[in-house]
Amino acid sequence: MYKVKHAQRTLSLVAGDSQKEVDFSDIYGPIMGYATKPIGTIPAGQSADLAIYDGATEVLAPIDISVGDVTNKNSFVNGIVTPLTVEYPGRIKAQITPSAVLAGAEAYKVKVIIFYAIERSATAAGNTPNINDCL
DSSP states (O other), rough: OOOEEEEEEEEETTTTTTTTTEEEETOOOOOEEEEEEEEEEEOTTEEEEEEEEEEEEEEEEEGGGGGGGSSSOOOOOTTSSSEESSSSSEEEEEEEEEEOOOOTTTEEEEEEEEEEEEETTTTTTTSOGGGGGGO
16 A cells, blocks of 8 residues: 655636646655645636646646536545556646636636655555555
């Protein structure tokens, strides 16, 4: 089994924003998964895409954040954390792109959580952890 840790960031999107990004400089092991949670209401008819980069390399192509939504901030269980494997992460960056530039009083936040392994026990199989190794 692997011991799992997480790093989380909240991106705030306000009027005029067409994209926001944030660095995850505190990840010290192989990435195994991610989860997202919109905070606030995404304007009707709009969506937002999440992309994750390792340096300049895209490791998660833009995907609508509704795919990985969690029901509340305390509900991270198997099936809600979406698997994502990055064996040797470097400079990880999450990027949120709304489907349209926010206007007027439109604003919402997106919490992005990245789960990573920090230690492997004698019972772990193979060299690359995945999220099931930690559950």
